[in-house]
Amino acid sequence: MVAIMDGIGGGKHEGYESGCSEVIKSKDIISFFYNCGEYSLSAKIEDNKLKINATGGSSLHRDGTYFIINYLSDDFSLLSDLQKIIEKYDLVKNNGHCVHVDGLPAGIGDTLRVEYKSGEKIYRSSNQFHTIIDDASSAIYEAFHKYVLKYGLDFNSKGSNVKLYDDADQDYVQGTWKGKHFGSEIVATFDKDNVVISVDGVETDNCKYTIFEGHIITDKLKENKEATNYTDYEFFKGVSTMSKKNYFTMSAYFMGDSYSSCDLMNFDKEKPKKEK
Numbered sequence: 001m002v003a004i005m006d007g008i009g010g011g012k013h014e015g016y017e018s019g020c021s022e023v024i025k026s027k028d029i030i031s032f033f034y035n036c037g038e039y040s041l042s043a044k045i046e047d048n049k050l051k052i053n054a055t056g057g058s059s060l061h062r063d064g065t066y067f068i069i070n071y072l073s074d075d076f077s078l079l080s081d082l083q084k085i086i087e088k089y090d091l092v093k094n095n096g097h098c099v100h101v102d103g104l105p106a107g108i109g110d111t112l113r114v115e116y117k118s119g120e121k122i123y124r125s126s127n128q129f130h131t132i133i134d135d136a137s138s139a140i141y142e143a144f145h146k147y148v149l150k151y152g153l154d155f156n157s158k159g160s161n162v163k164l165y166d167d168a169d170q171d172y173v174q175g176t177w178k179g180k181h182f183g184s185e186i187v188a189t190f191d192k193d194n195v196v197i198s199v200d201g202v203e204t205d206n207c208k209y210t211i212f213e214g215h216i217i218t219d220k221l222k223e224n225k226e227a228t229n230y231t232d233y234e235f236f237k238g239v240s241t242m243s244k245k246n247y248f249t250m251s252a253y254f255m256g257d258s259y260s261s262c263d264l265m266n267f268d269k270e271k272p273k274k275e276k
Helices: 077-088 134-149
Strands: 012-016 029-035 039-046 049-056 067-073 097-101 110-116 121-126 175-181 184-191 194-199 202-212 215-218 241-246 249-255 259-265
Touching: 029 077, 039 077, 039 134, 049 077, 049 134, 077 134, 175 249, 184 249, 184 259
Parallel strands: 097 121
Antiparallel strands: 012 097, 029 039, 029 110, 039 049, 049 067, 110 121, 175 184, 175 259, 184 194, 194 202, 202 215, 215 241, 241 249, 249 259
């Protein structure tokens, strides 16, 4: 690929992928991939099945938009629908064109990659701008969306068929967790639905807890608040909240005058088989 330097401490690399033609004779797609930053969609024939992977939405704010779908199907109709979109919007035009600008944040551009049974391919990619028009992008999204809806799935958190978050639950938190926060020893001991927290041997909390959006917090809502966000709950005094980091480590967050965190560990926790 040809590199065109911008002369401002970075570079713009632009060129054409080899083996890409603006004339595609085949209509038999075996692999389709599109990523535009907001979502990533792929359909690929593997072992006589159509493997669907779809990801999108916000994974940070727990607003229900985040989705992950992994699905195997005997229904290959999606590939025909995608081929119609390629033809309608002439997505083979400027085939092989690639642009990469150094230093740009992720999620600005898009990538389209299509492989055919004949060996022909479509490839367009840029991290600077969208290489296909919005109508084509929307059509691809709707084709995948319509397809997964047929099988009881959806492009939202409730409609996902993959576990989205590795959150703590009551079984996970049981036992004693210890760590250091700026030299102070933090100890949190969970016994069923109760937790006792101490800082340098001084008890700061002895109360019921709940787990909301992955955060372990007191079970008391703040005055005039409803449970729409974990911040609607009262925080602990010794720490503010806790959350699962891995099978034997929790993150403890301190959100008073300044934000900080530390790790609390419980070495009595048995490593899950899937992590061995």
